[in-house]
Amino acid sequence: MTDRGDHRVDRALLLTFDDRHVREWAAAAPLFRRYGARVTFFICEPDRLDRDDVRLLHRLADDGHTIGCHGLRHERAPEFIAAHGAGAYLAREVVPALESLRRLGFPSRSFGYPCSARDTSTDRLLLTLFERLRGGVSADRRADPSLAAELHVPAGDIAARRVLLGCSVDSGRGAVAYGDDLTGVETALRRTADDGGVTTLYAHGIADAQEANHVTPARLEKLLALADGMSLPCVGFDELP
Ligand SMILES: [Zn+2]
Numbered sequence: 001m002t003d004r005g006d007h008r009v010d011r012a013l014l015l016t017f018d019d020r021h022v023r024e025w026a027a028a029a030p031l032f033r034r035y036g037a038r039v040t041f042f043i044c045e046p047d048r049l050d051r052d053d054v055r056l057l058h059r060l061a062d063d064g065h066t067i068g069c070h071g072l073r074h075e076r077a078p079e080f081i082a083a084h085g086a087g088a089y090l091a092r093e094v095v096p097a098l099e100s101l102r103r104l105g106f107p108s109r110s111f112g113y114p115c116s117a118r119d120t121s122t123d124r125l126l127l128t129l130f131e132r133l134r135g136g137v138s139a140d141r142r143a144d145p146s147l148a149a150e151l152h153v154p155a156g157d158i159a160a161r162r163v164l165l166g167c168s169v170d171s172g173r174g175a176v177a178y179g180d181d182l183t184g185v186e187t188a189l190r191r192t193a194d195d196g197g198v199t200t201l202y203a204h205g206i207a208d209a210q211e212a213n214h215v216t217p218a219r220l221e222k223l224l225a226l227a228d229g230m231s232l233p234c235v236g237f238d239e240l241p
Contacts (some may be wrong), residue, residue: 001112002234008241009198009233009235009239009240009241010155010158010196010197010198011155011193011195011196011197011198011232011233012192012193012195012196012198012232012234012235012239012240013167013189013192013201013222013223013227013233013234013235014040014164014199014200014201014231014234014235014236014237014240015037015039015040015201015202015203015223015234016040016041016042016068016112016134016166016200016202016203017039017041017042017144017202017205017206018041018042018070018112018114018138018199018203018204018235019042019043019044019045019074019212020043020044020048020049020201021068021204021205021206021207022041022046022049022053022056022057022060022210023052023053023056024205024206024207024214025041025060025206026056026057026058026059026060028206028217029059029060029063029204030218031217031220031221031224032063032065032224032234033063034213034224034230035224035225036226036233036234037127037165037224037227037228037233037234038063038064038065038066038067038232038234038235038236038239039055039236040065040066040067040068040110040112040237040238041060041066041067041103041151042068042069042104042111042112042134043057043067043068043070043072043108044070044071044072044073044074044097044111044114045072045073045074046072046097046100046104046106047072047096047100049104051155052152053104053183053239054104055070057104057106058105060165061105061106064236065236066109066110066236066237066238066239067091067101067106067108067111068106068108068109068110068111068112068134068189068237069094069097069098069111069112069130070097070112070114070228071090071093071097071099071109071111071114072094072096072100073093073152074114074115074223075093075114076114076115076117076125077089077113077114077117077118077119077122078094078117078118078119078122079095079117079191080093081122081125084123087204088119089125090125090129093110094126094129095129098129100224100237108129108130109131109132109133109237109238110130110132110237110238111129111130111131111132111133111134112130112133112134112202113124113133113134113135113136113162115186116135116136116165116166116234118133118135118163123162123163124166127162131162132163132164132237132240133162133163133164134163134164134165134166134200134202134237135163135164135165135166136165136166136167136168136202137150137151137165137166137167139167139168139178139182141167141184142167142168142169142181142182142183142184142185143179143181143182143183143184144183144184145183145184145185145187146184147185147188148168148187148188148190148199149185149190150165150186151165151166151184151185151188151199152188152192152195152197152198152199153197153198153199153200154195154196154197155195155196155197155216156159157197158197158240158241159240159241161185163201163237164198165200166201166202167180167185167188167200167201167202168200168201168202168203168213168222169185169202169203169215169219170203170204170213170214170215171214171215171216172213172214173210173211173212173213173214173217174210174211174212175183175196179234182223185199185201185223186226189207189226189227189230189232190230192232193227193231193232195232198240203220205216206220216227
């Protein structure tokens with residue numbers, strides 16, 4: 001089990017969850033606690049959280065998890081900007097989401113890109129509002145060991161690396177299963193545990209079956225156990241230097 005300490009993060013798994021599956025995430029809180037894991041929840045449509053969602057999200061934040069922003073209406077940044085301009089993107093999609101989260105008691109310092117859609121100009125724009133951004137690598141490479149080179153950020157680069165690319169560990173969506181081979185992800189975790197640095201992963205809901213993208217509790221526990229067995233702490237974005 002990894003303790004929550006004040007020591008500098010020099011190696012970590014950054015496990016992140018997107019969208020608005022608050023009840024499922026809250027149900028997994030004991031699992032996270034068992035492994036001493038803190039994760040990041042990137043929330044979209046914060047204005048549509050009901051009272052119970054907000055209460056549960058506060059409990060997750062009290063457990064040390066990071067609450068980040070995932071946009072007001074889950075718009076893809078490059079496409080929205082191409083259609084409406086950068087000013088409109090911030091004014092209609094990002095700032096209202098940030099303000100809504102702040103009003104609910106969640107001052108968010110990081111942003112997870114909806115659909116991992118980003119480019120260097122959206123990065124530059126969003127880094128005026130956020131300390132860190134999470135993008136993604138292609139999920140169909142997660143069985144490929146060479147993915148580790150792309151996912152793993154060396155320890156010396158953590159402080160300066162403001163855009164972290166994650167890989168999906170979702171199990172499936174609706175009736176579609178994404179396959180069980182996570183060799184690339186596991187290789188990245190091993191490298192992170194051995195050499196230091198961080199590896200970022202993402203999922204959505206946490207359920208055995210779900211219409212939306214989801215990771216099963218069994219796979220989630222397997223990943224947490226794998227990291228724990230390597231003495232690799234699982235921390236939230238807010239804990240990064
Ligand atoms: Zn999303």
